[in-house]
Amino acid sequence: MLTYDALYIGGRWTAPTTTDRVEVRSPHDQSLVGSAPLAAPADVDAAVAAARRAFDAGEWAGLAPERRRALVERFNTLHAARAAEIARLVTAENGTPAWFTASLQTSLAEQTGAFLRASEGLGWEEELKDGSLVRREPVGVVAAVIPWNAPHQSALVKVIPALLAGCTVVLKVATETPLDGLLLGELFTEAGFPEGVVSILPADRETSEHLVRHPDVDKVAFTGSTRAGRRIASLAGEQLKRVSLELGGKSASIVREDADLDALAAGVPFLAFSNNGQSCAGHTRLLVPRSRYEEVVEAVRAAAEKVTYGDPADPAHFVGPLVSAAQRERVRAYIRSGLDDGARLLVGGLDVPAHLEGGNYVRPTVLADVDNSWRVAREEIFGPVLVLIPYEDEDDAVRLANDSPFGLSGGVWTADPEAGLALARRVRTGMVLVNSAAPGYEAPFGGYKASGIGREFGTVGLGQYVEYKTIAR
Secondary structure, three states: OEEOOOEEEOOEEEOOOOOOEEEEEOOOOOOEEEEEEOOOHHHHHHHHHHHHHHHHOOOOOOOOHHHHHHHHHHHHHHHHHOHHHHHHHHHHHHOOOHHHHHHHHHHHHHHHHHHHHHHHHOOOEEEOOOOOEEEEEEOOEEEEEOOOOOHHHHHHHHHHHHHHHOOEEEEEEOOOOHHHHHHHHHHHHHHOOOOOOEEEEEOOHHHHHHHHHOOOOOEEEEEOOHHHHHHHHHHHHHOOOEEEEEOOOOEEEEEOOOOOHHHHHHHHHHHHHHHHHOOOOOEEEEEEEHHHHHHHHHHHHHHHHOOOEOOOOOOOOOEOOOOOHHHHHHHHHHHHHHHHHOOEEEEOOOOOOHHHOOOOOOOOEEEEOOOOOOHHHHOOOOOOEEEEEEEOOHHHHHHHHHOOOEEOOEEEEOOOHHHHHHHHHHOOOOOOEEOOOOOOOOOOEOOEEOOEEOOEOHHHHHHHHEEEEEEOO
16 A cells, blocks of 8 residues: 655645545556645645746756756656556556557656757747747646546656756646655655746645646646536636646547457557547547448457457457446446437446446447437447447548537548548648557647647647747847
C-alpha cells in the first residue's frame, strides 16, 4: 500500500491545510491500494502563488531554452527508469490492463523526446524580412487538469511542453489516481527543478474550479469529458484566460467494400476495447457496407469473442474493470438502451461471470444493426462497447461519420491506400487511421467540434504554451 501525507507545492512536500483524504481501492477487488491528501482551495492558492512568484521573478522563464531542456531530459531519464513500477501502480489504481499500461508508460519517453526535439528546433526569436522581431514567450502560470484513464500521458503532454516553453505549472490530478500523480513530484525533485516551478495537487471538482477560476492562472490545459470542458471554457472565458481542451469522442471507422476482414478483425479490439474502452480516441462506431454487412458482422463477432477480460494485473487479460462502480452502471445503462432500441447483441451484454461480480466489470460488448440516431451511437460511453452501423455507399458512410457532435479520431479500412486517403480527407475529425496505422508523437492530436480546442504533441503542442510578441524596430 502506498500512502502520501503531503502535497507537492512549488517543489516542496507540504502539509495540506485540511485532513481530507482519498482512499484508492482496486477496481478489480476493492482492496486498498493507498491513500493521499486532498487539496483544498487554500492549498491551490499556495501552489498558484509559488508558481506566480517563480514565473514573475524570471528565473525559470528567463532561463536559456537549452538549460530548461537539460532538466526535462534529466526528468525523462528518471521517469523512464521507473516505467514498470509506475505501470503497475496505475493498473492497481484505475484497472487499466497491465499490457496497456506497460506499453504506454514505456512510450512516454518518446513522447517527451518529441517535445525536446521540438523545443530544440523552435525559433524562440526570429527576424522577419522587414527587420521586425517575432518572439515566442511563455504564456505564464499553467493549470493542467487531467483525468484518470491515462494519467501520466495526460500529465506529461501538458507539463512537459509548458516547462520547455518557460511556464510554471500547477498539475491537478484526478482523485481516482492521486498516487501516481504525486509520485511525479519525487521525479521533479530528483531532476532538480527550481522552487515554485511545479506543483501537484489531487483535488475534487469544487477545488478544481477554484484553480481554474484563479486570477493568477494564465492558461488552463484540460483533458476530460466534453461536459467538463464546456464548464472550464465558460469559466476561462470570464477572464479571457487561455485554454486548450482535449475532450470526448465517438469516432467512426469506415469499412470499405474492399477491406481485408482478417486485418479488420485483428485491429478492431485494439481500437474499440483498449484501456477498457475508456479512451477518448477509441473507434466505437464501425460503419459497414450493406453489401458485406453480415460477413463483417461475423468477422467482428468472432474477434470480439476472443477478447479476454479479468484481473488487470494479469497480462493475459486484454480488458480489465472500469474505474468505478458508477462508471460500470453508466456503461451498462448504455448497453441496455441499445438493446431496448432494437440492437442485435453479438458479444457481451449485461451479465458478468460470478468470480468477477465483486469488481467494476462490463464484458466487451458488440451491438449490431444500430441506427446512428440512437444514444448508443451518438454519446460517448467510455466503456468496452462497439456498435455496427450499416451504410449504403461511400457518400452515406461519410455522412454517417460526420453526423456526430464529436470529431476526435476515426479510421478507414481498405485494400486501396489512395482510396482510403481520399475517404479520410472527407471525414471531419482531428485524426484518421488508415488500416489502423498509428501516427508518431510529432503529429498533432486533438479534435473538431465538441472534441476540443487546440492540439497536443510535438511542435504544435509546444506552441500551445507560448505567446507571440512582435517587436518593430
